[in-house]
Amino acid sequence: MFRKLFFLLLLFFSQTAFSQQNLTLSQCEEVFVKNNLALLAEQYNIDIAKANVIQAKIWELPYASGELNAINPPNKRVLDIGGQGQKALAVQQLLYLGKKKKNEVEFAKSTIIIAELQFEQLLKNLRFQLRQSFYNSFFEQQKISNINKQIANVDTLVKVYSQQAQKGNWPLRDVVRLQSLSFNLKNEFLAVQKSINDEQETLKIMTSSREGINPVVDDLALNNYFLKNNLPVADALLNMALENNPDYLSFLKIIESNVLMLKWQKSLSTPDLTLGVSYDQRGGAFGNQVNLTFGVPLPLWNRNKGNIKIAEAELEKTKRLKEQKITELKSQIENSYLTWSQKQEKYTQIIQSGTENFEVVYKGILQNFQKQNISLLEFTDFMESYNQSTLQLIEMRKQLILSGESINHIVNVNLF
Template sequence: MARMLGFFLLIAISANAQDTLTLKDCENLFQKNNLQLLSEQYNIASSKAAVIQAKIWEQPYISGELNFFNPNRKQLFDIGNKGQKAFAIQQLIYMGGKKKAEIEFAQSNVAIAELQYEELLRNLSYQLKTSFYEIYFGQLKIKQLERQIGQVDELIKEYSVQADKGNVALKEVVRLESLALSLRNDINDIQKSVFAYQENLQILTNTSEPILAVGNENELNRELQVPGIFTLLQLQQKAIEKNPNYLKAVKLKEQNEINVRWQKALAKPDLTVGGAYDQNGGAFSNQLTLTLGMSLPFKNKNRGNIKMAESMLTQSSVDIDQSKTSLSAQLATAYNNLKYQQNQLSKSLESTKNFDAVYAGVIQNFQKRNISLIEFTDFIESYNQSILYINEIKKQIILSKQTINYITNENIF
């Protein structure tokens, strides 16, 4: 009992040091403060810098030859009109489309980095929304249980007075206290979950205080009834068009196609073009020559890298098929779960539409001793489970909609 009281004291203390935020507030903080997003932006900048680097050609190479000692004239550094000096300049010319493939490969890395950023944004945004709604519905459950606890506590006070007078048995007071303790234990379990999601929301928004989720319950209830405007097949098509994880798989295949071309180009020899000047060491004085150079391609020295690139290309094709299959399965699960939960909510609301009136009547009849303690506690426990179940269905509907938005990368709901 002491540990339970200590837990609720902790809840009361922490409630005074919490930020009360809407989902929109959380999203704004997330966009502004999330450190993972800020870090990933540097990866995009790094990839763009690699494109600049890929466009740079090798610098020209220049060399010179100066006479150190002329034995005929017994002269050091004889580089005058009758001496000797020579200069040469060379430029490497990439052949076979090497440079073009290198630039395209670097540009594909930028596209992949941007998709990785979009994927990270999507993943973290999904975590933020699910955490927010877990907190929101957890708070609703706690609020409903606290209302019941308040009413049971009033009954305990009344029955304690009657027990002291000998009008009711002490065991009935104990039974009511046990019911209140059971309700508090339910709050304990829910609050632990709320604390965990509050921690996650703090990390995502980079805030120092736990967040209390607030929203318009009437708007939310209307939103719960909104039907889907797309069929499952249409949603699957949207996912193929916009899901960054799938698009990244497609882009990786394109990159591997570029890599195959690049590796084949690397097997081709490059050309070195240059010019040279020789004052007196050539066939005639002040000789100007054109120089050409190329390695002899007796063997393909890059064949291992070519085979590796071709294997990666084949694998990327399989990855695309796997990603498409995974998307379809995930969407089918979320879509079917949404339809099922909406059907369950409709049935539950219909069967429990008079619950509040019955609940108030049971409280009154118990106070008038028209029903027994066992009947009262059985009803409270049943009522409690029904209310928590309806809240859980509502949460699952919202989370299923968020999952569909997440997979399709579009605000369907």
């Protein structure tokens, strides 16, 4: 029953593979940048910030008012607005004082840079997630390939020795042991395939693609990770991050923006001036009177003190968050650098010990077991050890690359 279920799943995964598209990492990133819905939505924040600048530049519209005679009792006339009647007109314009309109525009402009940096930060985070899923999928497929090869060999042995056991030429318990080895391999296959399915789901969502993505990786690109031994020290990496990390740079721009906000709020405490011109046909001191009007609010109890204090508090808060971000970056870089150097050292030691002998020994053990030169116990013990060692080596390569990607992500510089 288990064998039938396994082959049905294997058939399903094989059919699914035909609907996959072969993409390199750069091709995958191109599709991601073009189609990712979160990125497309975030771009509108930049447009919103630019629109706020346009809105900030707009002055208040002139205000026009009028007064028309409704009833003239002495002459018993309605709407007497002719030459002997009465009408009054006025036009007023609000004039901003204290450079408050200029300060408002400068603050609005500062939000554009922040929106652009936030977009860059989202792009950086999503690209990091994409590259993680890409490499996870690639190395998990290598594990699948290795497990499939072993399953094919072991199932061939199970078939042969089952026939021999039926003829009484081979102990049935040995066949069961081989079947148990095959079951373990198939269980590992299903576990790894589940991991691939999860990564494929992530890649589809991030690229807005209906097809799966089969990662195509150049060996030379991998060697850039495996053979890298001249990575800058942690202090140099921190300096790179302070120059290039958009999350940190956004704090600097938010501080600048908050300074402009404080300046704007202080300028709002300056009263504005309303100027105007009015015409009165008969209601003034003399006929057809033209007047100059003006108005200034008296700053008795509203000097915008509350908003000024809010702006000051926001500025101080952002300064503290900037210092906190530096601490976070330093800690992240030190941890990522230590993780990468440890993995690099261990991987180099393993490679120098001669992993190329794995396949030679594997083929030799398989042939010797088929020739009955070694016992079943020796064969199964070796197969289990070989399988775990191979999978661990693939996992080590994957983790080494992901640790390098983590450093790239933090400093926002492609060091690998």
